[in-house]
Every structure is written in structure tokens, then in C-alpha cells.
Amino acid sequence: MISDSDKKTLEIGEELGRKLRKGTVVSLRGSLGAGKTVLAKGIAKALGIEEAIVSPTFTIVQEYDGRDMKMYHLDLYRLSGEDEFESMGGEEFLYPDGVTLIEWSEKIEDMLPDDTVYIDITINDDQSRDIEIKGAEL
Numbered sequence: 788m789i790s791d792s793d794k795k796t797l798e799i800g801e802e803l804g805r806k807l808r809k810g811t812v813v814s815l816r817g818s819l820g821a822g823k824t825v826l827a828k829g830i831a832k833a834l835g836i837e838e839a840i841v842s843p844t845f846t847i848v849q850e851y852d853g854r855d856m857k858m859y860h861l862d863l864y865r866l867s868g869e870d871e872f873e874s875m876g877g878e879e880f881l882y883p884d885g886v887t888l889i890e891w892s893e894k895i896e897d898m899l900p901d902d903t904v905y906i907d908i909t910i911n912d913d914q915s916r917d918i919e920i921k922g923a924e925l
């Protein structure tokens with residue numbers, strides 16, 4: 788899929804968010820500024836989260852209450868690796884009582900559940916984004 792604006796990326800997130808089932812982990816991959824957090828905002832909107840979504844770079848995890856379930860938003864950019872993830876008790880977010888979105892999930896790639904939904908965002912030369920979704924149908 789191609790997104791040529793923030794708004795389009797939000798809409799793609801929203802459409803995906805409507806289809807997510809409880810317990811799903813969503814891996815958001817892509818370079819700095821690709822639009823991972825924008826997409827997360829779209830998912831949050833679909834889940835009925837009214838609170839503003841802030842980038843959890845420093846806190847690593849932010850928890851939100853949605854209409855029917857919680858959303859955990861993780862940003863592992865500053866995480867050293869799987870050992871640190873385990874010692875912060877990260878595994879509970881891989882089997883959530885809601886949905887978990889993980890930016891920079893590459894850091895814990897081998898720990899992700901088999902049914903993880905993968906979203907890969909690439910910035911094109913014209914600044915549009917290629918958004919590839921694996922493990923879910925829009």
C-alpha cells in the first residue's frame with residue numbers, strides 16, 4: 788500500500804485497528820520518522836482511545852484504555868536487547884489482555900509470537916510511504 792500523507796497512514800492504521808483481535812501483537816518497523824507512531828495513532832482511534840498517543844521513547848511502554856480492550860504501545864529504540872526486555876518484564880506484553888504495538892520490534896525479533904502482525908514502512912524518494920502488512924487482511 789502507498790501512503791502519500793499522514794492522514795492516509797492514520798486511516799490505514801484505523802482500518803487495521805478495527806480488525807485486531809484481543810491478544811494480538813503488532814510489529815511496527817521502519818526507519819526514524821517513517822510513520823510508525825502515526826500508524827499507532829490510527830489503531831488507537833479505532834480502539835476508541837481518546838487520550839493523546841505520545842511516543843513512548845523514554846518510558847518504553849505506554850498503556851491506554853480502549854473501548855473494549857487495552858492497548859500497550861512500546862518503543863524499543865533505546866532498549867539494548869532481549870535481556871533488558873526480559874528484565875523489565877516485557878514478556879507480559881507479548882501475550883496481552885488487549886493489543887500490543889511495538890516500534891523497533893527488531894530488538895526482540897526472536898521473542899515475537901508466531902501470529903504477530905508485521906507492518907513495514909519504507910520512505911520513498913518522493914516522501915510517500917510504502918506500507919506492507921503481513922499477518923492481517925485489510
Ligand SMILES: Nc1ncnc2c1ncn2[C@@H]1O[C@H](COP(=O)(O)OP(=O)(O)OP(=O)(O)O)[C@@H](O)[C@H]1O
Pocket residue numbers: 790791792793794795796817818819820821822823824825826842864890914915916
Ligand atoms: N505518508 C506519511 N505517513 C506518515 N507520516 C508521514 C507521511 N508523510 C510525512 N510524514 C511525517 O513523518 C513523520 C512520522 O513520524 P512518526 O513519529 O510517526 O515516525 P516514527 O516511525 O514513529 O519514528 P520514530 O522511530 O522516531 O519513533 C511525521 O512528522 C509525519 O508528519
Ligand SMILES: [Mg+2]
Pocket residue numbers: 823824842862890
Ligand atoms: Mg515513533
